[in-house]
Amino acid sequence: MEPFTATIYFVLGGIAAAVIILWPIIVDIIQQRIIPYVRRIMGNSVAEVLASFVCFLDRTITFVRRQAKKLLKYFQGVILKMDTTYIKLDENNMSATTQAYVNNSGKVSKLTIEEEIAYEDVPADIREKMISLNFKKTTSNDLEIINKRAEDLIMEMEY
């Protein structure tokens, strides 16, 4: 993929995500400012067309928001425990072992992923922790981080 196309996809994806998260605020602004302004400048019929279009978008976007919330809550119920252990191999490389306990319809299964990653790809807070405490090995609670992000996202959607 060309860098230009990738940038366009990235920007469009970002805009779509922002619209989904901030949708109630966008609707509020359209409802209170834009539609009355259009009604005043262009007349009732144009304002009605705009309002109908916003209603059409509202139906779809609120549906997507509800599905996203459901998905986040479902994820919280499926992943029971997830942590990653980082071990420093040399100056440039680290090994990352992720262990996850997954609730598979009542049956708990354990997943382990081992990979070697470059030092710069390690999350910044892990690097800081390893430098400040002079550790060669550290563990991060991924589930806590993911849950916090999911809750922040739900809160952003609702406020």
Add this chain to the structure above:
Amino acid sequence: MLIFIKKILFVGLSVSIGYYLLRVLNKKAKEEQKIIEKEFKDNTCKVLYKIFEEFKEESLELNKKDILKGKLEIINIVLPNIIRIELLLRKKKASFVSKKINVLYSQKNEMKCKSFEEEISWDNVPKVNRDEFIIENNKTIAYILFEKGDDNECMEKD
């Protein structure tokens, strides 16, 4: 020239896929909306039943099934003190709508009001009400669910 045609085709294809996706999502949303509306109505009826239970000693017998189904005409007979039941939807914040149920009743020749208020997320407000907020630019929407003496149907619009 070939690159230009390729780009036009690419944009056209992207727009078509986007439009198709929007149509599919909209169809799914319509189906889900029925569930949201039912949940909203059921929740309102449950709250009403809870409020009515407080009037129980003055009433004859409260038919839970009828009230949960939204048949409020029965109040005329079993709860004669109740004069009017209103449902108010007020947009408090952009993401939240306050749902308030007011039950007006008379006690010893005095008018009293019992209210129940809860906040619901914008996503959980029925589509009809959301559309009304957008199109009419109203901050508050009021419905009369029951008025004494009338043979009103549940959820009749004011």
